[in-house]
Amino acid sequence: MQSRYNPAKIEPKWQNVWEKGRIFEVSEDESKPKYYLLEMFPYPSGRIHMGHVRNYTIGDVVARYKKMRGFNVIHPMGWDAFGMPAENAAIKAKSHPATWTYTNIAQMKEQLKQMGFSYDWTRELATCDVSYYRWEQLLFLKMYERGLAYREKAYVNWCATCQTVLANEQVEAGLCWRCSETVEQKEMSQWFLKITDYADELLEYCDRMPGWPERVLIMQRNWIGKSEGALINFPMEDSEEHIQVFTTRQDTVYGATFMSLAVEHPLSLKLCQGKPEEAAVKEFIERTKRIQRSERTSEFFEKEGVFTGAYCRNPMTDERMPIYVANFVLMEYGTGAVMAVPTHDQRDFEFANTYGLPLKVVVNPPGAELDVDGMEEAYEEDGVLTNSGEFSGMGSAEARKAINQYLESTGLGEASIHYRLRDWLISRQRYWGAPIPMIYCDKCGIVPVPEDELPVVLPLDASLTASGGTPLPTLKEFVETTCPECNGGARREVDTMDTFVESSWYFMRYTCPDYQKGPLDRARNDYWMPVDQYIGGIEHAVLHLLYSRFFTKVLRDMGMVGQDEPFTNLLTQGMVCKETLRCPEHGWLAPEDTDEEKPEVYQCRKCGTVAEIGRKEKMSKSKGNVVDPGDLVERYGADTVRLFCLFASPPERDLEWSDRGVEGSARFLNRLWRLVYEERQALQGVTSYDSSHPLEGELRALHRKTHQTIKKVTEDIEQRFHFNTAISAVMELVNAIYQFRSDDNHDPQALPVLRLAVEMALVLISPMIPHIADEMWEVLGHENSVVEEQWPQWDEEAIEEEKQLIVVQVNGKLRNRIYVSPSASNEEIQETALNDERIKTFIGGQPVRKVVVVPGRLVNVVI
RNA sequence: GCGAGAGUGGCGGAAUUGGCAGACGCACUGGACUUAGGAUCCAGCGGGCUAACACCCUUGGGGGUUCGAGUCCCCCCUCUCGCACCA
Structure with a gap:
């Protein structure tokens, strides 16, 4: 054993031992x-x-x-x-x-x-x-067979920079998740997977996954976005046709005074045909369609609409409702048409005020009555129905059910559930992906590649061009094929699958x-x-x-x-973050773009300005705050890097990188190394303490600390993955061992107790820093790897303190500490506390009103 | 706007069930060892007031519940993340 810890030497050694011993290779074993x-x-x-x-x-x-x-x-x-x-x-x-x-x-x-x-x-x-x-191609074919994969023409997200379409999940606030460029809408024929078939189950199981973080489940629930409501048909005034709307507020249907259609809705153009409004409507539709969807759905986008010149009727009241085309109605949600209830929907309220449309209260707050004239905003809460025919007097929830029944019995509509979740668009106009195993035949249409002709191999002789885009359509030998059905000439699908x-x-x-x-x-x-x-x-x-x-x-x-x-x-x-440096003129600075004038003071190398120490940001090249793991491993060894990652914060939180903190981790490993190095001869041939001899004094204290550490580390890992506190517990044990060593102890149990403490420190920390643990384990005379050992069990009896510390408070303020026997009764503890000289002076002869005794913890004397 | 999470020394963080706030580490200060120390060891280290003890204050701010609150409840502030015209 070398006197100095040298990770460069021991780490490859143990990696080799583990690999040769194949100790992490597993197969099915019913006995475990x-x-x-x-x-x-x-x-x-x-x-x-x-x-x-x-x-x-x-x-x-x-x-x-x-x-x-x-x-x-x-x-x-x-x-x-x-x-x-x-x-x-x-x-x-x-x-x-x-x-x-x-x-x-x-x-x-x-x-x-x-x-x-x-x-x-x-x-x-x-x-x-x-x-x-x-x-994967086979799975795709099986999904196609079951109708779970289908090709459809639709408005899809197109990223011009990436030269491909994207799934809805891959658009974040209107931007491409990968390159952050604005995503456009394009009408294209694409392959979809029918995830919406599973929307309900995916949602339902969100309540049955207690092992998932709540915020992830919430995000998934929101993404699926289930809404329960009704489809209602609004008859046209002058024809036999009707407009269907989806609403979650069917209890407000009596208050629907106009209709809003999406610009993409087929009726939008049709309704104004030949009417004086036609030109204005067309202009509005064209103008709105040109605006990016991300902009259209922004909070700040002005709500606008235009009258089509047509009317429909409210199926409940038979009142005439003007039909508008409005820029905030989305074709892809519900039916692309919205019944507008200005009294009970803020958006409709504002729209009605702008265009002078009628308001009608149909839901009152409990115990109050709304007045249309005095309304400053819509009342969107549930309440009690009014002006709603036979449903007046019902609560909103009850009315929603009753109205659904009425709609179904009269054929005016039906109960309905809608989801925000859309089917998963998996076509990608990219080369480096799995080919979609489909063939297009002019005679037979879309034909799946027969299973026995799989795989459709991605041709490797393609050459990419700087202009971007997939080379697959230009590869004749790939594209040109024969139709599996008619044997005629046919073309292969040239899109590949989303890598997700x-x-x-x-x-x-x-x-x-x-x-x-x-x-x-x-x-x-x-x-x-x-x-x-x-x-x-x-x-x-x-x-x-x-x-x-x-x-x-x-x-x-x-x-x-x-x-x-x-x-x-x-x-x-959590993310790994680090402090950033910023020059007011040249932006983010990497360490190599700066000169360190004084400690912690950095100057921009280009202009000499003192760099501002910026906030902690996720490590990224563009911000110049990355730390390369390879460099660190070379300098400190893998164990130090591992230890710091675990020690600096609990896993779910962001980790703030600190070069000094890494030094601290390295120092701990050195300290551990020295401990074993210096004790190796004394401990040679010594058997670990086995509890057969009673212990006293500092031996007992060290043994207690050993078992307390086993318990603490086990619970920290098992219950909550808090490795930072587990590591600090082992550090405490190592500190205690150092303390113990510095006193000469001639008790015959001293070395066995010391050995157990050292071995336990190694075993408990071995999952975090496996190389050094194995090396020292070997030094202590073991032949196997620590990872092949059994995890230790603590002994409750060894943990028990012989004297229990009790905190004594007077009126909730800490005034003294006393020691009692662990077996002391509440009465005995109380008596000891009240007889304590310091406590007596704080009581000062005043009558004691109450004494709270918490066994094993404290006494609170209330005066 | 809605939803979720967070706010504790100079810094990272600990306090798991309401019971000694600040474990462990970093930084810093003093000392020992030493040719030297950026190695190592020992000691100190929230603030105020102190020679020291003692005492007082302190977990973003304000109120409350309780013998007792970093922890529970109400209001407010700040930050992070997610969603955002979803009918």
Whole structure:
């Protein structure tokens, strides 16, 4: 053993031992409980970043801990390997996306190995491998058979920068989630997956997943956006036709005084035909259609409308309702037509005031009566119906049910449920993705590729051009094919699938990555699934996590898997942030753009201005505040980096990077190393204390601390993944050991007690810093890896203090501390407290009104 | 606007069930060792007032419940995230 801790030497040594011993390779074993620990797989960008390191370190601690607890732990890793960055990088480097991707995978795999993560690498998969996406193509065909995949012409989100369409989930506030450019609407024929078929189940199970963070469930519920209401038909005044609306406020239908249509609504143009209003309506529609949807749906966008010249009738009151086209009505929600109730909807209220439309109160607040003339805003709450025929006097909730019944019995409408969730658009006009296995035949139309002709292999001889866009349509040998039905000439689909399709089922494929007969081996999948603990970033709260839930349910209905939900417990870790430096003139500054004048004072290298120390921001290249894990590992070793990531904050919170904090972590490892180095000879051949001899004094105290630490670390990991407090508990134990050592102790039990304390410190912290733990474990004479040890159990008896500290308060203020025997009764504790000299002076002879005794904690004397 | 979360020393954070606020670490200060110290060890470290003890104040602000509140309730402020004309 070297006197100095040298991670560069011991870390590769142990990584090698683990790999050779294949200790993280697992197979199904019915004799053990299984535990599936999964972290979100990375996109192979080339180098791992701190976000990966944090995510995977958290996962690794749990995986190692669970293994020590006797679980059969599956802990796989792979690559989310299709996607645009590969195309852009290939154009830039004049290479091929495949070359770029596989080179990156090799580099990143090496980096992950250097971190010492306990992956079962035999299960590795890359989604760009034909061996993976061939099964995805099969799943697509099965979905097509069941009507869950369909092609439709629709207004879709188009990102001009990325040269592709996007799913609704991939548009954030009107911007592309990847490049942040404005998304346009384009009418195109595209492939969709029918996630809306599962809307209700996806929503319902949000209430049955106690292992998920509430805020993720809330985001999913909001995204699905279920609204219960009614479809109501409003007859046209001068024809047999009607306008159908969806409303959640059918209790206000008697107050509907006009109608609003979306500009895209087919009736909008039709109704004004030949009328004097025609020109104005057309102009309005054209003008509105030109405006970006993101702008149209902005809060600040002015609500405008135009009268069509046509009228319909309120089916309940038979009153005449003018029909308007309005810019705030969305064609894609409900029916694209809204019954306007200005008294009970703020938007309609404002619209009615602008255009001088009539108001009619039909819902009163409980115990009050509204007056149309004095109204300054709409009354949107539930209340008691008035002016509503036979429904007057009913409460809103009751009236909604009654009106639904009435609508159904008269044929005027029906109860209805609408969702905000739209079907998942999966076509992408990109090259580096899984081809959609479909063929277009002029004679037979859309024809699926027969299963036995799968896979449709993505041609690798394509060359990308700097202008962007997919080269697939130009590849004759790919596009031109024969129709499986008529054998005539036909064309292949040239779009590829959204890469979120790959990530929707990779976690299931990990259970049987070598399976050749289908996407999933049901037996193996049944053993391992569901994922017991999934760990990843919050940014996938809706996207990946919703799609994966959908896929799991579809595969269940196909009989391929046995679970309703893929992820039992979800942990969303916070971001890794760091302080930023900013020059007023040159913007964000990376450390290499600055000179450090004095400590903590930095100057912009371009202009010499003192840089402002900016706020903590998520690490990103553009802000110049990234820290490269590779550099850190080289400098401090993986264990230090792991330790800092875990120690600096609990997993779900943001982690603030601190170079000094990293030094502190390194210092702790050195301290641990020295402890074992200096005691190695004394402890040689010593057997750990086994509780057979009674202990006194400081020996007893150290042994107690040892068991208290076992308990604290176990509970912190088991109950709440709070590794920061678990680590601080081990630090306390190490401090206690140092204290103990500095006193000469000649008790024959001293070395056994010391050895137990040292070993427990190593075992308890081994999931966090596995390399140094194994090295020191070996120094102490063990032959196996710590991860193959059983997790220790604490002894409640050893934990018990011989003297219990009791805090004594007078009128709630801390006045003294006393010690009592743990077996003391409340009366005895009270008596000791009241007889305490200091307490007596605080009471000062005043009558004691009350004494509160909390055993084991405090006494409060009230005077 | 709606929804969720957060606000504790110079900093990261701890206090798990209402019971000693500030564990652990960083930074800082003093000392020891030393040719040297950016290594290591020891000690101190919320603020006020102190020679020291003692005492007083302190968990964004204000009120309340309670013997007792960082923790529970009400009001307000600030920040972060999500949604946002959804009929």
